[in-house]
Amino acid sequence: MNCEQCEEQVFELIEREAVDPAGVREILDRCPNCRVLFDEMKAALVAVDQLPLEDPPTRIDADILRAAMMRRGKVKPIRKRALQAPPWAMAAVALLAVGIGVWAIPRDTKLATEDEVVAPVAESDQNVVAAPKPATAPAKLDEAMSAKAKPTSPLERARRAEPIAKTPVKPSVARRERAPAKRKARRSSARQLEAAGPPPTETVGVGAEAMDMAEAPAEEVGAADAARAVVSPAAEEGAKAEADDSELACKKTIGSFEERRRGDADFRPGPEQQLALGRCYAKLGDEKRARTWLERAAAHAKTRTRAQAALKELTTGGAR
Amino acid sequence: MRERVVSDPADEDLLGAYRAGENGAFETLLIRYRRPLFNFLLRSVRDRGRAEELYQDVWMRVIERCDEFRGDAKFSTWLYTIARNRCVDHQRKMVFRRHASLDATAPGSAQTLGERVPNPGPSTDRLAMRGALQIRIAEEVEQLPEDQREVFLLRQVQGLAFKEIAEIVGVSANTVKSRMRYALERLQNGLSDLEEHVRELEPQKHEL
Numbered sequence: 001m002n003c004e005q006c007e008e009q010v011f012e013l014i015e016r017e018a019v020d021p022a023g024v025r026e027i028l029d030r031c032p033n034c035r036v037l038f039d040e041m042k043a044a045l046v047a048v049d050q051l052p053l054e055d056p057p058t059r060i061d062a063d064i065l066r067a068a069m070m071r072r073g074k075v076k077p078i079r080k081r082a083l084q085a086p087p088w089a090m091a092a093v094a095l096l097a098v099g100i101g102v103w104a105i106p107r108d109t110k111l112a113t114e115d116e117v118v119a120p121v122a123e124s125d126q127n128v129v130a131a132p133k134p135a136t137a138p139a140k141l142d143e144a145m146s147a148k149a150k151p152t153s154p155l156e157r158a159r160r161a162e163p164i165a166k167t168p169v170k171p172s173v174a175r176r177e178r179a180p181a182k183r184k185a186r187r188s189s190a191r192q193l194e195a196a197g198p199p200p201t202e203t204v205g206v207g208a209e210a211m212d213m214a215e216a217p218a219e220e221v222g223a224a225d226a227a228r229a230v231v232s233p234a235a236e237e238g239a240k241a242e243a244d245d246s247e248l249a250c251k252k253t254i255g256s257f258e259e260r261r262r263g264d265a266d267f268r269p270g271p272e273q274q275l276a277l278g279r280c281y282a283k284l285g286d287e288k289r290a291r292t293w294l295e296r297a298a299a300h301a302k303t304r305t306r307a308q309a310a311l312k313e314l315t316t317g318g319a320r
Numbered sequence: 321m322r323e324r325v326v327s328d329p330a331d332e333d334l335l336g337a338y339r340a341g342e343n344g345a346f347e348t349l350l351i352r353y354r355r356p357l358f359n360f361l362l363r364s365v366r367d368r369g370r371a372e373e374l375y376q377d378v379w380m381r382v383i384e385r386c387d388e389f390r391g392d393a394k395f396s397t398w399l400y401t402i403a404r405n406r407c408v409d410h411q412r413k414m415v416f417r418r419h420a421s422l423d424a425t426a427p428g429s430a431q432t433l434g435e436r437v438p439n440p441g442p443s444t445d446r447l448a449m450r451g452a453l454q455i456r457i458a459e460e461v462e463q464l465p466e467d468q469r470e471v472f473l474l475r476q477v478q479g480l481a482f483k484e485i486a487e488i489v490g491v492s493a494n495t496v497k498s499r500m501r502y503a504l505e506r507l508q509n510g511l512s513d514l515e516e517h518v519r520e521l522e523p524q525k526h527e528l
Contacts, residue, residue, distance in 0.1 A: 008497060045476075051461060
């Protein structure tokens, strides 16, 4: 133990002396300075040990005891901590609930919504109409159509057409729709399919130019009546006349396709046309052909979901 | 300083029992700490009347706040922390309070204020009981600097460990030891003229 340590532990040494006097003496014998400090501190402690200790007045003690006895055990209010979760936890639970709710929405419903949204425009384009219009989106589309009934230039028409094309649920579809090459190809094939059908009239604002406006929904569904046949319960339950119109449209679609094929043996319909044909055949009760075309459509990423849904519907309908 | 028997219940247990409604536990605590606490306060504020007020106040705070005692420190540490804080508050008040000079004569009177007020010094009983040496030691202790005095009193009157004193005072244990050493050196110097009396007292103490 050096002097510094001795100085720090002088009180411990004084206490230790009572139990180990030889050990303490040995330490202090090494350094006279440490011994001086030790003796001084020890003497001072002896001196101050005579410090008088006084007692507090007993009346004060009595008062204190009385106050202590009067104190009632404080019953802490029960905190409903379990029910009072922190705000972040509440927010997390709310988000989780919303997430589960979104996840729990049936896929079929979603598909039906998409198809219902785009159907009316396709109908107006093809002048086939007759599907019952869903409450919200179609009304907006009608307004858009009427407001833009007289486009002044192709550019303006294209600009006006875009919002309508975006109206369907999937923005990715709308983006794809803007690709000019694909648009051209689809337009030509749609014209081929519709060659046999009634020509679009000016009254509904369609024709060669109006194709741009109806293109997106047409691409989305191909044959709106087929969509109604597959997913729209309102069409099934609707007026018989509407159903007849729908079947008529399907017959025309199939007729134009077969005619086209007779003229060109190598003609291969695109995915949307395959889907439309599948739906039309399903509508007309030709399950075998419907399945063939729908399976072909299901092979394409673009129409896979809808084709699979139609196939499912076909299977379900067949089972019934 | 009263030696505690090992089998005595711990202070913390007594406080817990009191909180549970056992008033006798509080009485035990009061008996255990009344004398050292009062003397700590008395030597700190150097005024018996003030010391009595503070003594009562400290115990009242213990009663009021005993539910807040969490047991992560010793009861003695908690008690003396309250006492020390009360002393610090008192010292602050005294610093800002203006006192009339005891040496100044009052208007219309030949006597100084100090001559007219009752003698605040030790009573006759006290002098007779403990003797001049004890009074002198007490005076020397009261003249210690504040930081040294509180350490000295906590160590000497209550017998707290340096570590515990460090917690109460809010400095390191080594600082506490240094303050204790300085306090003893100062007391030793102040009482040097009484060394013979001290030596005379020493054997008597051992005989006891």
